[in-house]
Every structure is written in C-alpha cells, then in structure tokens.
Amino acid sequence: MSESVSRPLTDAVIRFAGNSQDGIQAIGGFLARLAGRTDKDVMTYMTIPATISGGPSIFQVRLGTGEVLSAGDEVDILVAFYQHSYQNHIATLRTGGLLIYDSDAVQPEPNPTRYRTLGVPISSLTVEAIGGTGKDKGKNMFVLGLVARLFDLDLPKLERMLEDYYRSKGEDVVRRVLGAFHAGYAYNLGQLTEDYRFAGAIPRGDRPRVVMDGNQALAYGAIAAGIRFGAGYPITPWSTIMETLRAELPKYGGIFVQAEDELAAIAMACGASYAGYLAVTGTSGPGISLKSEAIGWAVMAEIPVVIVDVQRGGPSTGLPTNVEQSDLNLACYASHGDAPRIVIAPADVEDCFYTMIEAANLAREYSCPVIVLTDQALATRVETFEMPDFSKCVQDLSPTFEPRGPNFKPYANTPDGIAHHAPPGTPMVDGKYPVVTGLEHDESGHPASRPANHVMMVAKRRRKLQVLAGRLPKPEVYGPPEGNVLLVGWGSTRGPIREAVDRARAEGESVSAVHIRYLNPLPPGLDEIFDGFPHIFVVELNDEGLYGYGQLAAMLRARYCNDKIRGINKTDGLPFKVREILDQMRRKLSGLPVDVSAAIVEVGDEGGGG
Amino acid sequence: MIAETQTQPSQRYTKKDLVADHPTWCPGCGDFSILSVFFKLMEKRQVPHEKITCVAGIGCSSRFPYFVNAYGVHFLHGRALPFATGISLMRPDLHVFVFGGDGDAFSIGGNHIDHAARKNVRMTYVIMDNEVYGLTKKQTSPTSPVGFKSKTDPTGAVDHPINPMKKLIAAGATFVARTHSHLPNHVMEMMERALDHDGFSVIECLSECTEFFPGAFDSANPRKGGQFQLVPPDHDVTDEVAAYRLALAPPPGYFGVFYQVKRPTKNALEAGIIEQARQKIGSATPQELLQKTFQRFS
Ligand SMILES: Cc1ncc(C[n+]2csc(CCOP(=O)(O)OP(=O)(O)O)c2C)c(N)n1
Ligand code: SF4
Numbered sequence: 049m050s051e052s053v054s055r056p057l058t059d060a061v062i063r064f065a066g067n068s069q070d071g072i073q074a075i076g077g078f079l080a081r082l083a084g085r086t087d088k089d090v091m092t093y094m095t096i097p098a099t100i101s102g103g104p105s106i107f108q109v110r111l112g113t114g115e116v117l118s119a120g121d122e123v124d125i126l127v128a129f130y131q132h133s134y135q136n137h138i139a140t141l142r143t144g145g146l147l148i149y150d151s152d153a154v155q156p157e158p159n160p161t162r163y164r165t166l167g168v169p170i171s172s173l174t175v176e177a178i179g180g181t182g183k184d185k186g187k188n189m190f191v192l193g194l195v196a197r198l199f200d201l202d203l204p205k206l207e208r209m210l211e212d213y214y215r216s217k218g219e220d221v222v223r224r225v226l227g228a229f230h231a232g233y234a235y236n237l238g239q240l241t242e243d244y245r246f247a248g249a250i251p252r253g254d255r256p257r258v259v260m261d262g263n264q265a266l267a268y269g270a271i272a273a274g275i276r277f278g279a280g281y282p283i284t285p286w287s288t289i290m291e292t293l294r295a296e297l298p299k300y301g302g303i304f305v306q307a308e309d310e311l312a313a314i315a316m317a318c319g320a321s322y323a324g325y326l327a328v329t330g331t332s333g334p335g336i337s338l339k340s341e342a343i344g345w346a347v348m349a350e351i352p353v354v355i356v357d358v359q360r361g362g363p364s365t366g367l368p369t370n371v372e373q374s375d376l377n378l379a380c381y382a383s384h385g386d387a388p389r390i391v392i393a394p395a396d397v398e399d400c401f402y403t404m405i406e407a408a409n410l411a412r413e414y415s416c417p418v419i420v421l422t423d424q425a426l427a428t429r430v431e432t433f434e435m436p437d438f439s440k441c442v443q444d445l446s447p448t449f450e451p452r453g454p455n456f457k458p459y460a461n462t463p464d465g466i467a468h469h470a471p472p473g474t475p476m477v478d479g480k481y482p483v484v485t486g487l488e489h490d491e492s493g494h495p496a497s498r499p500a501n502h503v504m505m506v507a508k509r510r511r512k513l514q515v516l517a518g519r520l521p522k523p524e525v526y527g528p529p530e531g532n533v534l535l536v537g538w539g540s541t542r543g544p545i546r547e548a549v550d551r552a553r554a555e556g557e558s559v560s561a562v563h564i565r566y567l568n569p570l571p572p573g574l575d576e577i578f579d580g581f582p583h584i585f586v587v588e589l590n591d592e593g594l595y596g597y598g599q600l601a602a603m604l605r606a607r608y609c610n611d612k613i614r615g616i617n618k619t620d621g622l623p624f625k626v627r628e629i630l631d632q633m634r635r636k637l638s639g640l641p642v643d644v645s646a647a648i649v650e651v652g653d654e655g656g657g658g
Numbered sequence: 659m660i661a662e663t664q665t666q667p668s669q670r671y672t673k674k675d676l677v678a679d680h681p682t683w684c685p686g687c688g689d690f691s692i693l694s695v696f697f698k699l700m701e702k703r704q705v706p707h708e709k710i711t712c713v714a715g716i717g718c719s720s721r722f723p724y725f726v727n728a729y730g731v732h733f734l735h736g737r738a739l740p741f742a743t744g745i746s747l748m749r750p751d752l753h754v755f756v757f758g759g760d761g762d763a764f765s766i767g768g769n770h771i772d773h774a775a776r777k778n779v780r781m782t783y784v785i786m787d788n789e790v791y792g793l794t795k796k797q798t799s800p801t802s803p804v805g806f807k808s809k810t811d812p813t814g815a816v817d818h819p820i821n822p823m824k825k826l827i828a829a830g831a832t833f834v835a836r837t838h839s840h841l842p843n844h845v846m847e848m849m850e851r852a853l854d855h856d857g858f859s860v861i862e863c864l865s866e867c868t869e870f871f872p873g874a875f876d877s878a879n880p881r882k883g884g885q886f887q888l889v890p891p892d893h894d895v896t897d898e899v900a901a902y903r904l905a906l907a908p909p910p911g912y913f914g915v916f917y918q919v920k921r922p923t924k925n926a927l928e929a930g931i932i933e934q935a936r937q938k939i940g941s942a943t944p945q946e947l948l949q950k951t952f953q954r955f956s
C-alpha cells in the first residue's frame with residue numbers, strides 16, 4: 049500500500065519507540081483516555097521488555113473514528129526517541145508515512161524517498177521548557193503535545209487530564225508536565241497539521257464510554273458478577289488482575305488473598321466456593337500446570353470455581369511478556385482422568401468484563417470449574433467500550449442456608465446431571481450431613497469404587513456439559529454464510545480476523561469468519577457453518593503442531609472429521625497483523641509454501657505446493 | 659458481605675448423632691481414639707450440628723471427615739490447609755477443623771503450614787503423626803526416625819526427620835500443642851484448648867499405626883511401660899525460646915501446650931481492611947460503587 053496520507057483520516061497508527069524509562073506508556077495512556085472521552089475508538093498495543101529494568105520499549109496506538117478492530121499492521125507515524133528506536137522500527141513505517149525523531153539523538157538516513165521526516169529537537173526543547181538536567185524526564189509530555197497539535201486533539205480536555213493525573217504528585221510536577229506539554233503543542237508543524245485531521249466522528253450510543261485494559265475489565269467483571277473471594281500468586285501478565293482485586297474487593301466486603309503458590313490459591317478458592325461464596329483464582333500458563341490437580345478435584349467434587357488463564361508465550365517461563373494462544377489444550381484438558389470443565393475465551397476488552405459474569409453464572413449453574421482463557425495482548429491493550437448498564441449486570445451471589453432434605457443428595461444422578469451443594473451452615477432436616485470428595489462417590493457422597501457407579505458418575509459429569517452445549521447460542525458468521533473461505537478464530541484474534549475479512553472482501557475475495565467463544569464444550573451448529581465453505585482456516589497464535597494443525601484446528605478436526613480444516617498459525621509472540629492472516633490464507637489457497645520469516649512459522653501445506 | 663448464617667437454636671445432639679460411616683481404619687489404629695475424642699468435644703461444646711466442618715487431605719488419617727456426620731471435605735493430598743483457609747476467611751461463623759497425617763502435613767503440604775501459621779488463619783489443625791505413610795502401605799515419612807525400615811528405605815531411613823514442634827513454632831503458629839492418642843483425656847484437653855484459641859491452633863497427636871509401625875510410641879505410653887512426660891507446670895507458653903527448648907527434648911519428648919500467644923488473626927485483619935474500605939465509601943451499593951469507579955475510567 050503506497051498511497052500517501054489521504055484526508056480526512058478515519059484512523060491513524062502511531063508508534064512511540066524509546067526506552068522504558070521514557071514514560072512512553074503514559075503517552076499512550078493519555079491518548080487512549082482522551083479517545084474514550086471523544087468519539088474515537090482506540091486500541092493500543094504495548095510491548096514491555098521482559099527485563100523491567102529498562103531498555104527498548106514501544107507503545108502503539110491506533111486512533112480511529114470508527115470501530116477499531118486491530119492494532120494496525122503498519123505504522124502511519126513513527127516517533128523515535130533514539131537511534132536504536134529509529135533503526136529497529138523504521139521498517140514498520142508504511143510508505144508515505146511520517147517519521148518524527150528527536151534530532152538531538154537520532155540521525156536518520158538522508159533524504160528518504162519512502163516516507164516523510166520531521167526532526168524535532170525534543171530533548172533540548174524539553175530541557176529549555178522545564179529546565180533541569182533529567183533529560184529523560186518530560187520528553188514524553190513534549191511528544192504528547194506535539195501529537196495533540198498534529199491531530200488537532202482536544203487541548204482543554206488533555207490539559208485537564210494531565211492536571212488530574214499528576215495532581216497527587218505535587219504542584220511542581222504538574223507545572224513541569226504542562227510546561228513540557230505546551231512546548232510540544234507550540235511547536236510549529238506547518239503544513240503537517242493540514243494532512244492529519246480526523247474525519248467527523250461516527251455518532252455513538254447515548255451511554256458514555258470507558259477506557260481500560262483487558263485485565264481491568266476482567267477484574268471489575270468478577271466484582272460485578274458478585275464474586276467476593278479470590279486468591280492468586282503473582283505472575284505476569286495475570287498479576288494486575290489480582291492487584292486490582294486486592295484493592296477493590298474489600299470495598300464490596302470481599303477478600304483477596306495472596307497465596308503461597310498457585311495450588312494453594314486454587315485450594316483457597318475451592319474452599320470459599322464450598323463455603324458458599326463463588327471464588328476466582330487465576331494465573332498464567334505455568335500456574336495452570338500447578339493448579340491442574342485441583343481442577344480435577346473441582347470437577348470430581350463438582351465445586352464451582354472460576355479460573356483465569358492469561359496466556360503468555362510458553363512452555364515454561366517462555367515469553368513472559370508476549371502473547372500466545374498455546375494454552376488451549378491445557379485449559380480444556382489440564383488435570384488427570386476424565387475431567388470435563390467449561391472453557392470460555394473473551395474476544396476484546398469489553399468482552400473480558402461480560403465473560404467474567406457469564407463464567408460466574410456457568411460455574412454456579414453447572415457446578416464445575418470454568419476457565420476464562422485470555423492472553424497477554426488482551427490483558428495489556430486498552431480499548432474504549434460502552435459504559436456497562438450496572439443495573440442490569442451487577443449480581444448478588446450471597447449464599448442462603450435454608451434447611452434441606454430429607455434425603456438430600458449432593459450428587460443426585462438427575463437427567464441434567466447437575467450437582468446441588470449445600471454450604472456448611474445449612475441444616476439438614478434428617479440430621480444427615482454430606483461430605484464432598486475427590487474420591488469417586490455415590491449420590492450421597494460416600495466413597496464408592498463399584499464399576500457401575502464410576503460409569504454412572506463419569507457419564508453424569510460429562511452429561512451436564514452436554515446439556516450446556518445444547519443451550520449455547522449458535523455462532524454467527526461474520527460476512528455471508530456461504531463462500532470460498534471461512535476464517536475461524538477464538539479469543540483476542542477476533543478483531544484482526546474481522547478486519548482481514550473486511551479487507552479481503554473489499555478486494556473482491558469471498559471470505560467470511562466465525563468466532564468461537566465457547567471452546568469447551570463447543571457450541572452447536574459449527575458443522576452447518578463449515579458446510580458453507582470449501583476452505584476453512586483456523587487462525588491461531590500457536591504452533592502448527594506435529595501434524596500441521598494448531599490446537600483449536602486439531603480439536604475441530606477431531607470433533608467434525610472435516611479435512612477441509614487447516615491452520616493459519618504463528619509463534620512470534622505478537623498479535624496477528626491483518627496482512628499476515630491474508631498472506632498465509634492466499635498462499636495456502638494457491639498451494640504455495642508459506643513464507644518462512646522471523647515473524648511467521650511455515651505452516652504445513654495440505655495443498656501440496658510444498 | 660460475609661454473612662452469618664441464621665443462628666436458629668439447633669437441637670442438642672449426642673455423640674451418637676455424629677457417628678457416620680464405620681471407620682475403615684485397621685483395628686487398634688490410634689486414629690480411632692482421636693475420632694472419639696472429637697465426638698466427645700462436639701457433644702460437650704454443642705457446636706451447632708450444621709456448623710461442624712471437617713477438612714482433610716489424603717491419607718488414612720485424612721479419611722476422618724467420612725466418619726463424622728457433619729459437613730466434610732476430602733480434598734487433595736497436602737492441601738487441606740489452604741482449602742480450610744478459604745472457608746475460614748469467608749465464614750467467621752464456622753470453626754474449621756483440619757485432620758491429616760504426617761506426610762500430608764510435613765512433606766507434600768509442608769509449605770502450606772508455614773503460610774497458614776504466619777497468616778494466623780482461624781482454625782484447628784490436628785496432625786495425626788504415625789511416623790509412617792499408612793495409606794500407601796509403609797513408606798518413609800518426613801517424621802520417620804533414622805533407621806526406620808520401610809519399603810522405600812529397606813535398610814533403614816537415612817534422612818533426618820522433621821521435628822514438628824520446632825517447625826510449627828518457627829512458622830509462627832499461635833497455638834502449638836503435642837499429645838498422644840493413647841491418652842484420650844489429654845487429647846481432649848488439648849483439643850478443647852485449641853478450639854478456644856482465636857487463631858491458627860495446631861496439635862501434633864502421636865497416633866500409632868498398628869499395621870506398619872507398631873509400638874512406635876510405646877516409650878511415651880505408661881501402659882506399655884513408657885513415661886508420659888507433661889510440659890512442666892512452670893513453662894511459660896508465651897516464651898518462644900522456652901518452647902524450642904521443650905521441642906529439643908529427645909524422643910518421646912514432652913506433651914502439652916508448648917506455645918500459645920495472641921496475635922491478630924488473618925480473619926480479623928481482613929475484616930479490618932473491609933471495615934476501613936467501607937468507612938470511606940459509606941453505604942454505597944455495589945452497583946453505585948462500580949458506576950463511580952467506571953466514571954473514573956471514562
Ligand atoms: C498428589 C498425590 N501424591 C501421592 C498420593 C498418594 N498418597 C496418598 S496418602 C499418602 C501418604 C499418607 O501418609 P500420611 O499423610 O502420613 O497419612 P497416613 O496414611 O499415615 O495417615 C500418599 C503418598 C496422592 N494421593 N496424591
Ligand atoms: S494402615 Fe496404619 S494408619 Fe492406616 S488405618 Fe491401618 S493402622 Fe491406621
């Protein structure tokens with residue numbers, strides 16, 4: 049794509065590249081929140097180095113006046129703080145894009161033809177504006193001012209946000225922040241301001257919009273759901289969820305415990321759930337490995353519990369600050385024995401909020417563990433969404449203790465198979481009290497190893513999820529229900545997949561998509577949807593595996609015996625770019641081998657091309 | 659929002675009402691006596707029947723909850739303490755009892771003791787120490803004496819055993835006691851004092867495995883010619899160093915309360931955090947609170 053900036057813009061991708069101590073995230077944060085207050089959607093993309101002590105850091109923000117589906121493939125504007133930032137990221141700048149660089153620190157190639165340049169003495173102008181020697185400090189605010197000027201952003205709103213945010217740090221800080229910001233805003237950009245003006249906004253609904261990251265939405269979703277107990281052990285990228293819950297739950301009368309390890313955390317959660325208060329625990333992949341034993345217990349004992357897995361690159365310590373969707377098998381199968389559980393994956397930040405409410409309700413309704421499978425990209429990206437209607441979604445899950453019995457059976461073999469526990473404190477009218485257990489048991493909870501009993505109970509625990517599967521909504525196809533290619537996705541890739549569909553259709557290709565939100569059990573109707581397409585590609589951020597299929601692709605092939613199902617996979621630890629999806633799709637359709645590059649792992653090709 | 663259950667006066671009950679399945683323990687197993695003491699204690703104290711809650715891990719001793727007609731949980735090997743922590747924190751109206759063996763406590767669950775103790779979570783933990791793995795049929799346990807011949811140490815155990823009293827005191831447990839299942843009156847006294855302790859109370863109860871380590875505790879059993887040595891009457895239970903000194907006595911050691919101090923419980927501290935948070939926000943409902951919070955994000 050080589051057209052120059054067209055006016056007016058509907059969206060722009062800006063990448064800030066510097067070191068982590070430059071406060072680059074802060075620029076992105078303010079832009080995001082500003083976008084939430086005006087009629088712009090925003091999606092941000094952040095990478096933080098695994099070594100927190102400093103080093104290269106980028107923040108990418110895509111501001112748009114329509115619905116922003118992905119973080120954007122190519123960068124419209126690159127802001128480079130250092131020579132290494134320029135060198136490492138200039139290739140991402142699209143043809144016709146704009147490089148803004150700190151002329152005190154960066155020397156770009158002379159007279160580039162591919163892109164425009166704007167050298168600004170960011171360091172010296174910042175020092176000039178606010179004095180001091182700390183030349184790393186304040187540059188971010190200068191750049192924020194520059195960007196505000198470039199896009200003609202709402203100046204008074206930004207000023208107010210900065211004041212609000214920094215007020216607690218003292219007047220002096222506020223003065224310096226605003227000084228640097230205004231210096232950037234005052235910089236003369238000449239003709240450029242004409243080139244970067246957003247088109248009129250698309251009117252939104254009446255409800256105000258909020259801006260937060262996926263982990264925040266998820267934590268508040270748990271609170272709205274009525275969850276009042278949580279336990280966890282710190283691990284990136286899950287930690288911010290437990291930090292939020294630790295700070296917030298007490299306001300709601302709840303408790304969050306930092307446990308000694310992940311197994312203890314899920315044990316505490318099971319204990320609280322058993323005691324009548326549905327609980328949440330969470331972690332990232334390595335912690336799920338530790339929790340696995342207790343997942344099996346919760347399945348066997350039929351105790352509800354919500355377990356969050358914020359996936360990161362694995363196995364082992366892997367890529368702690370990168371995204372991967374490689375815990376799907378773990379989520380669906382972690383533990384031992386036949387251990388059916390529910391697995392749901394939210395698709396965007398807003399969905400993180402509502403998925404937690406749904407997870408809580410499913411856990412209670414089906415009396416089993418529910419795993420919420422999110423990922424690092426979703427955890428850290430910031431999006432705007434409509435303010436939830438709290439009068440509709442806030443729940444009270446306090447237990448009741450009405451007497452039960454006679455003949456209360458916690459594990460009654462009912463047609464739907466669902467267990468109904470009584471929390472301690474519930475009087476039993478016949479004076480017989482139940483034990484919940486991880487041993488195979490009869491309907492009353494007594495240990496029972498009789499062959500026929502195990503057959504009955506295994507079937508009962510499976511049957512309740514089959515009942516759930518029958519109640520799940522049939523997924524909707526994005527695009528026409530019949531065509532040439534169906535892209536199948538789950539979790540955080542929904543946005544880029546939809547954008548890929550839009551782009552391919554605009555270019556005349558017959559491409560649709562379906563998003564699978566319920567991964568275990570799978571929803572009904574997928575086979576009928578698959579029938580409408582000769583080519584089905586499951587787009588996943590995981591490896592193609594030993595046999596050429598990613599984790600969901602393998603499950604779908606096993607489930608539907610459908611050999612049209614193939615995979616579009618990659619394992620570079622970064623979210624899918626729209627272009628990457630389309631490139632792989634087109635190459636596979638033409639039977640060409642998929643490019644082996646740093647970014648894309650070659651995918652085994654059924655087309656025979658090679 | 660941590661609700662109390664309705665405390666309607668429940669009916670008086672006797673030991674007989676608490677009897678459930680007949681224990682699957684071997685005849686003569688020391689665990690029987692702990693079970694009958696527990697029945698007696700509940701009968702005496704009349705803890706409302708629907709509020710008796712027993713949690714256990716895995717092991718012969720951990721089968722305890724099946725034998726009590728009360729709310730019971732048979733959880734994972736070694737993980738009963740964190741499970742009980744979840745119950746205890748959310749249900750101040752219950753006094754949770756945890757039962758388990760020496761392997762459950764000091765091997766696979768070793769780390770959880772430290773944290774339940776340092777957090778001082780309100781509950782009573784009875785460790786039924788037979789110095790062997792009973793359920794899995796005679797392997798070395800973390801408390802087996804050096805030289806003990808087991809299936810995993812056919813020529814005699816070589817690893818230095820854990821001293822339960824030292825470990826429990828060091829971990830910060832606020833009530834640490836030791837007893838012997840052959841002396842039910844003493845077990846009863848320890849259990850009752852543990853029940854009355856506001857915090858993490860733990861009792862090591864020597865409990866003979868007649869099947870795989872018979873006679874292990876004869877040296878402390880007067881009926882077998884041993885000596886049951888009580889903690890000296892002048893021992894100061896709040897003196898941590900003195901408690902260590904008692905713990906250092908060679909086997910069979912002392913019996914009684916080694917250590918007992920008052921320290922705020924996790925239950926109380928969390929209630930305090932909630933109280934403080936609620937004071938700041940007044941009477942706002944969850945819905946109002948969330949609305950206000952989200953306004954900050956808009
Ligand atoms: C994760 C796990 N590992 C191992 C076991 C097998 N196991 C069950 S009980 C036990 C040891 C029991 O010894 P102890 O805790 O001393 O109890 P006792 O039977 O002596 O009362 C072992 C190793 C298990 N159930 N789960
Ligand atoms: S094996 Fe030992 S501990 Fe287990 S029931 Fe028999 S005597 Fe008791």
Ligand SMILES: [Mg+2]
Nearest residue numbers: 759760790791
């Ligand atoms: Mg033992």
